[in-house]
Amino acid sequence: MTAEARAKGASEAMDALMRGDRLALSRLIALYGPGIRAFAAHQLGDASEAEDIAQEVFLRVWSEARRYDPARGAVSTWIWRIAANLCTDRRRRRAVRRFLGLEAVPEAALPDDAMPGAERIVAGREQMRQLGPALAALPDRQREALLMRTAGELATAEIAAAMGLSPGAVEQLLVRARAGLRRTMGEKDDD
Amino acid sequence: MTDPKRPRDPDPLADDAFDAALGARLRAGREDTATLSAAVLSRLAQDPRQTPPGRWLTPAPMAAGFAGLMTVAGVAGYLWVPLFGAGGEDAILAAALGGLVPGGF
Numbered sequence: 001m002t003a004e005a006r007a008k009g010a011s012e013a014m015d016a017l018m019r020g021d022r023l024a025l026s027r028l029i030a031l032y033g034p035g036i037r038a039f040a041a042h043q044l045g046d047a048s049e050a051e052d053i054a055q056e057v058f059l060r061v062w063s064e065a066r067r068y069d070p071a072r073g074a075v076s077t078w079i080w081r082i083a084a085n086l087c088t089d090r091r092r093r094r095a096v097r098r099f100l101g102l103e104a105v106p107e108a109a110l111p112d113d114a115m116p117g118a119e120r121i122v123a124g125r126e127q128m129r130q131l132g133p134a135l136a137a138l139p140d141r142q143r144e145a146l147l148m149r150t151a152g153e154l155a156t157a158e159i160a161a162a163m164g165l166s167p168g169a170v171e172q173l174l175v176r177a178r179a180g181l182r183r184t185m186g187e188k189d190d191d
Numbered sequence: 192m193t194d195p196k197r198p199r200d201p202d203p204l205a206d207d208a209f210d211a212a213l214g215a216r217l218r219a220g221r222e223d224t225a226t227l228s229a230a231v232l233s234r235l236a237q238d239p240r241q242t243p244p245g246r247w248l249t250p251a252p253m254a255a256g257f258a259g260l261m262t263v264a265g266v267a268g269y270l271w272v273p274l275f276g277a278g279g280e281d282a283i284l285a286a287a288l289g290g291l292v293p294g295g296f
Contacts, residue, residue, distance in 0.1 A: 022232060025228075025231065025232070025235075029228045029231060030224045033227045033228070034218045034221045034222050034224060037221040037227070038217040042217065055234065058227075058231045059231060059234060059235065062235060131213075131216060131217075146213075147217070150210045150214035150217055151214055151217040151218060153214060174206075178206060178209060181213075182209075
């Protein structure tokens with residue numbers, strides 16, 4: 001699906017949502033759910049927590065749909081800002097809980113086992129085992145921008161609006177994030 | 192002729208290909224939105240006006256709640272003292288001075 005088609009679909013779904021149409025929420029979930037799941041999984045390093053965050057994002061979209069103002073930004077920007085803020089809040093709360101010894105460090109985020117074929121599952125898990133720590137090693141802002149670009153397929157302007165930065169600053173973050181990830185993955189391949 | 196020592200400009204196509212490959216890896220196994228959709232709609236069906244409780248446990252709402260309680264306590268204190276008349280104020284003053292005296296009274 002092209003970015004334009006997705007933006008149009010999201011805008012129509014948002015209009016329906018503001019009129020109280022719950023099925024429109026499913027359309028938004030189909031458009032942004034996979035990306036937000038992947039984003040949250042790698043921001044939090046925990047697949048089950050990512051599922052919880054994804055649910056919370058869309059519950060928030062439903063409960064605050066009337067507050068969405070199209071003049072202030074695209075639907076994607078609004079939804080991704082909610083997702084980014086929820087992940088940031090969760091990370092902060094978790095950092096406090098870990099500091100107090102109330103929470104253990106989770107295992108790396110892995111894809112669901114719902115993929116068809118045992119080989120594909122094993123291959124996917126192996127890829128994620130290498131990729132997860134490499135992404136986790138990036139600075140927070142670089143990882144956030146890179147995940148919005150790759151997992152969310154957002155354009156630079158959309159990422160800039162969601163993160164409250166200029167497009168130039170986002171490009172800088174993306175260049176550094178790609179370089180850091182290539183370097184880390186390259187080192188792993190050399191081992 | 193280009194200088195071979197000069198670093199090459201980043202190739203935007205290579206970046207796009209990198210992003211697309213990374214995105215495909217990240218989303219693998221997460222494309223199915225039926226379960227997510229069902230879970231969200233199910234939670235909405237339980238209580239459509241629900242607010243996630245964790246939302247109120249963030250620092251800003253907690254600080255606002257604390258400030259609100261302090262204000263209510265302060266106002267209640269000012270309203271409470273006149274109920275005892277001047278004697279009430281004297282009693283509070285005496286208690287405050289008593290705390291300063293060694294041994295108290």
